[in-house]
Amino acid sequence: MTSDERHRLSCRTEPLPGGGLRVLAPAKINLNLLVGPKREDGYHPLDSLVAKVTLFDTIEIRPQEEAGIGFACGGADCGEPARNLAYRAAALLAQGSTQPLPGVHITLEKAIPPGKGLGGGSSDAAAVLHAMNVFWRLRRTAGELMSLAAQLGSDVPLFLGPPACRMTGRGEFIEPLAVAPFFAVLVLPDCQCATPLVYRAFDDAPQPMGRQLDIPLVQRPVAQWRGLLTNQLGPPARRVSPPLAALWDELSAASQIPVYLTGSGSALFLLCDSATEAIAALARLPAAIRPSCRVVQNCAW
Numbered sequence: 001m002t003s004d005e006r007h008r009l010s011c012r013t014e015p016l017p018g019g020g021l022r023v024l025a026p027a028k029i030n031l032n033l034l035v036g037p038k039r040e041d042g043y044h045p046l047d048s049l050v051a052k053v054t055l056f057d058t059i060e061i062r063p064q065e066e067a068g069i070g071f072a073c074g075g076a077d078c079g080e081p082a083r084n085l086a087y088r089a090a091a092l093l094a095q096g097s098t099q100p101l102p103g104v105h106i107t108l109e110k111a112i113p114p115g116k117g118l119g120g121g122s123s124d125a126a127a128v129l130h131a132m133n134v135f136w137r138l139r140r141t142a143g144e145l146m147s148l149a150a151q152l153g154s155d156v157p158l159f160l161g162p163p164a165c166r167m168t169g170r171g172e173f174i175e176p177l178a179v180a181p182f183f184a185v186l187v188l189p190d191c192q193c194a195t196p197l198v199y200r201a202f203d204d205a206p207q208p209m210g211r212q213l214d215i216p217l218v219q220r221p222v223a224q225w226r227g228l229l230t231n232q233l234g235p236p237a238r239r240v241s242p243p244l245a246a247l248w249d250e251l252s253a254a255s256q257i258p259v260y261l262t263g264s265g266s267a268l269f270l271l272c273d274s275a276t277e278a279i280a281a282l283a284r285l286p287a288a289i290r291p292s293c294r295v296v297q298n299c300a301w
């Protein structure tokens, strides 16, 4: 959907005193993730049902006197600033501008742990594209921003889209998806799964792409469909990270409901229909694992 102007950009932005903006960048979970054998361009065809959830990074954008883009990041290891996807999003947007742009300082506070398949870096990049378009008054259309998003990474476009979507192509085609309200117990293991390694492990034993769910089903209470989900990156992620495989087995044995991997991992999740059910599901997990869990809901935007 790189050039679809029908799309309404979906980001939560509020003004800051002094002419700045604060924007929240949500995490995502892949409810269902189907993957096909590698294409000629090196990417894999995807068909995924994705929902944004209420775990947020916070981005603040403030005017600065000096020209250019200042960047600071805290809350997690953000790597080298110039390689951070949020910084690169602002730089890419600036590149296409013919007018001189006012200096800006971007502060990113991470709450979404990296390397867990929750899309934090991609969400930050989408939030920066959206907010800097407003801040610099660039008037880029939704389609133009979607196209820049796809250049930054396969998971970036979905974060400019609706609260839940069906994502296809290599990630650039986004269709809105109606999903029942849910609560999810997110398990955030210590281990990280590097996405390219998981895809490489998939290529070692490539599988044909599975069949997508009957889409309207996901509007029903989650108890009716949570047993039907698949993540085709699950088996390769288990091979890449034996500690993840062990944890996943331990949680599945303790939990009375299915435990799924999001994206290429390493975060796992359990879907519930209510807060009460989520709290009960959390209480059934081993005590040592509970501190690394968060209860989240679908994001409303």
Ligand code: C5P
Binding pocket: 042, 043, 044, 045, 046, 152, 153, 154, 155, 169, 170, 171, 195, 196, 199
């Ligand atoms: O697009 P992005 O840079 O986020 O992708 C990171 C890595 O994930 C790629 O280098 C590739 O190994 C893998 N990938 C893939 N097929 C996709 C999306 C990502 O193989 N559809």
